[in-house]
Amino acid sequence: MTQSASATALAMPAGAEHRREVRPVLMKGNEAMAEAAIQAGCDAYFGYPITPQAELLEHMARRMPELGRVFVQAESELGAINMGLGAAATGAKVLVSSSSPGISLMAEAMSYLAGSELPLVLINVMRGGPGLGSIGPSQSDYFQATRGHGHGDYRVPVLAPASIAEAVELVADAFELAARYRTPVMLLADGIQGQAMEPVVPVYRLPSWDAAAWELGGANGRAPRVVRSLHLSPEDLEAHNRHLQAKFADIAAREVRWAEEELEDAEVAIVAYGTAARVARTAVARGRARGLRLGLLRPTTLWPFPAEPVRRLAERVRAIVVVELSAGQMIDDVRLAADRTPVFFHGRMGGMVPTPGAILDCARTAWALTEARR
């Protein structure tokens, strides 16, 4: 069951009713996300090779030129994201992708994009860190993604798919959110999602996109426009920040998304996203087979974080177990929302992935230690 607090909930995919008639195809995550962007009308893609997202770049290298669209392999991630900034300033629908170390380099331009209010979709296929880390899957960029990457007071919507099919849908959503709020949007995947193959129903929808309000194309018949983030006067910059904060508050109020599985009678709830949620789902099933009433709350927006759903959940369960492919980052947001409900944690790092058995052990511990809260 997918839930959304969105007052302007995104429309059902066009032709969704025909989905059963379209045969699913097996697609690698990186290629599926690239193709989803193409089908969403992506005008321009800029990237730089990095594992484990290289196939995304390669798919775009093949497909974009044959469609007469823009593809540039940049000299660095700095180059790629700034090319994206330039193209976004002309009103183009832009995709940029990378993996963790490359995303760190892109932090500078993400701040400029947010400050200049330019839409752009950035996919991070996360790998283990810190530093060069590993090429294995990880969720250790949660802080970076949800706290805004670069300098300054800003937030960026962060979408987190748990399957390749969901990633395909979220790519279209990401473009729509980007244009609706004139903001960069991040899609946070991980190395497993980039590399694994899963069935995808090749039905796509074209997100709405209207760049008339900001696009540069030469001041032909209108006053010249300046896309900028510089406001030297403190009064101006504070006013600009107030405007941005109002926008972020609007996004936080309208665009929170999450999914609930088996939570109706759950006594211990697992909160996990992405690949961790996939493994947690198996742990929930195994626990229930052994009489443990477990359930899963899966945020699909990490910012805005589903704090209110977690708060309501915390009021009716004995304990919450957070599972992440990290040392524990989302757990901070869960703890803030959970108030006094005990929050337990199971995480693996460096490209290691939690097993259902280990998650179940953690849930059992949580169950036992909170016996008195029944």
Next chain:
Amino acid sequence: MTTAIVQPRVIYQRPSVLTDRPTHYCPGCGHGIVHRLIAELIDEMGLASRTIGVASVGCSVFAYDYLAVDFVESPHGRAPAVATGVRRARPEAFVFTYQGDGDLAAIGTAEIVHAAARGERITVVFVNNGIYGMTGGQMAPTTLLGQRTTSSPTGRDPGLAGYPIPITEMLALLPGVTYAARGSIADPGEIGRTKAMLRRAFEAQVWVPGLSIVEVLSTCPVGWGMTASEAMRHVGDAVVATYPLGVLVDRVAEPAGRAEGT
């Protein structure tokens, strides 16, 4: 005897793209002159309705306050990458970057070299005053040997800080560069020659694929600790000794019929 009535003829006026407002530049700064040359050329070549400028970090970030064309602001050094995105997404646009020497020759070295290597169809106006002016006059990669700045207080010592970087000569080596030249604003004659270089660079973008660049040797009287006139003389004497003026490469073969523009 007949009396000829001499009709008044306008020989000098504010270009329509140059906004009617006082600049924030210091007395003796060269940016105002370079802005005017760009404005004159955009007017003369009829480019205003399809021009997109890319402003970079430094004193000249406010170029968009003085040039009435569409502008996008770039992070420090990234203007050639931003311009790449602009021009690729808007192939019909006339795109130029306006960059200082700290921006282009230090933090943005990778971006300018690779935009040139790809032969991006943009024009780079590279204003070199040998110093980081906006941040208070620190040493730049282009600072002359022995030149005192706030971060080379005893003069630039090559043993500590290396040598001035002739980046326009380096760029001229690349086949993706259609035109590379270096002019100055030291005196009216040089300003005229610099305008001719800028015109050629603009025409290059209009006529043929590839990147065109004009380096303009300019002044920073405040950063150099000189009067405006001393700074102008310094450009003509000392700066050109390190950075010789002239056309470095011209690969623009004028296409028959001049298919685009002008």
